[in-house]
Amino acid sequence: MSASLQVDAAGRLRHFLDVEGLSRQQLIEIMDTAESFAGVGDRSVKKVPLLRGKTVVNLFFEASTRTRTTFELAAKRLSADVLNLNVSTSATTKGESLLDTLRNLEAMQADMFVVRHGESGAAHFVARHAAPHVGVINAGDGCHAHPTQAMLDMFTIRRVKGEFTPLTVAIVGDILHSRVARSQIHALNTLGVREVRVIAPQTLLPPHVEQLGVKVHHDLVAGVRDADVIITLRLQRERMDGRLLPSKHEYFQRYGLTEAHLTGARPDAIVMHPGPINRGVELDSGTADGPRSVILQQVTHGIAIRMAVISMVMAGHAVEATA
Numbered sequence: 001m002s003a004s005l006q007v008d009a010a011g012r013l014r015h016f017l018d019v020e021g022l023s024r025q026q027l028i029e030i031m032d033t034a035e036s037f038a039g040v041g042d043r044s045v046k047k048v049p050l051l052r053g054k055t056v057v058n059l060f061f062e063a064s065t066r067t068r069t070t071f072e073l074a075a076k077r078l079s080a081d082v083l084n085l086n087v088s089t090s091a092t093t094k095g096e097s098l099l100d101t102l103r104n105l106e107a108m109q110a111d112m113f114v115v116r117h118g119e120s121g122a123a124h125f126v127a128r129h130a131a132p133h134v135g136v137i138n139a140g141d142g143c144h145a146h147p148t149q150a151m152l153d154m155f156t157i158r159r160v161k162g163e164f165t166p167l168t169v170a171i172v173g174d175i176l177h178s179r180v181a182r183s184q185i186h187a188l189n190t191l192g193v194r195e196v197r198v199i200a201p202q203t204l205l206p207p208h209v210e211q212l213g214v215k216v217h218h219d220l221v222a223g224v225r226d227a228d229v230i231i232t233l234r235l236q237r238e239r240m241d242g243r244l245l246p247s248k249h250e251y252f253q254r255y256g257l258t259e260a261h262l263t264g265a266r267p268d269a270i271v272m273h274p275g276p277i278n279r280g281v282e283l284d285s286g287t288a289d290g291p292r293s294v295i296l297q298q299v300t301h302g303i304a305i306r307m308a309v310i311s312m313v314m315a316g317h318a319v320e321a322t323a
């Protein structure tokens with residue numbers, strides 16, 4: 001196995017930056033490790049002592065509810081100390097560079113940075129410049145990747161469906177701006193699902209999207225037909241220049257998922273959404289809260305997946321330190 005920025009020569013995670021480039025075996029190892037942590041939240045003391053004495057720093061330069069809080073809970077359940085840098089009240093607002101912020105946090109003996117940033121490539125930049133003993137996890141970078149979201153989605157699918165190979169998965173919505181979709185497509189194809197479909201207007205699809213290994217649909221009814229898993233995505237209006245869509249109302253008329261659309265899907269089809277959801281835009285409330293929805297299970301699984309990734313990256317660095 002060849003070493004890369006995120007994987008050492010033995011295949012161990014040094015950082016977790018992207019699903020792309022990881023093998024099926026590595027994705028399965030992340031899910032198996034998450035499975036071993038999934039019960040911790042049900043205990044009266046929701047903690048294991050694995051990372052006692054380690055310090056994890058959450059560096060979120062972009063808004064987040066689920067990812068930031070579940071990373072914090074994951075690190076605390078592993079007994080690490082957690083520091084949440086509030087970027088809006090940090091010295092970043094006085095002009096301090098990202099590199100100087102990193103150097104200062106390293107001077108406080110940080111062991112890990114969890115990075116969310118609006119610029120694609122920001123987590124890779126941090127990983128390239130971090131001190132050798134510091135692990136870096138990508139918590140979402142621009143339109144590029146959101147690997148822990150993709151892995152918690154895979155974990156949710158595996159827990160409900162068991163096997164990946166017979167599945168048809170349809171991803172509906174703003175594929176163009178979605179780091180989640182990009183990471184999900186890589187993960188689903190690596191795990192060997194039967195078919196990955198994307199359903200969107202042409203204006204919300206990246207050029208040459210078929211080259212990612214997906215079938216393109218512009219019609220929602222046809223796109224969800226016989227699907228086992230339907231993943232709805234948020235319209236990322238903050239990344240649009242305003243000319244890509246007519247209106248939220250018209251978008252919902254053509255691409256908003258409702259119970260009526262689900263009659264064409266497999267009888268046991270599940271509905272997913274990474275959040276935050278916009279009711280009446282990507283899907284209606286009956287679907288978001290209905291019996292097929294696993295949206296809140298995705299959130300719970302985010303803790304176990306993040307415990308897995310944090311512990312695996314820390315373990316990768318521990319091996320390096322003793323080598």
Ligand code: CP
Nearest residue numbers: 064065066067274275
């Ligand atoms: N799914 C996701 O990344 O949600 P947040 O933006 O709330 O972290």
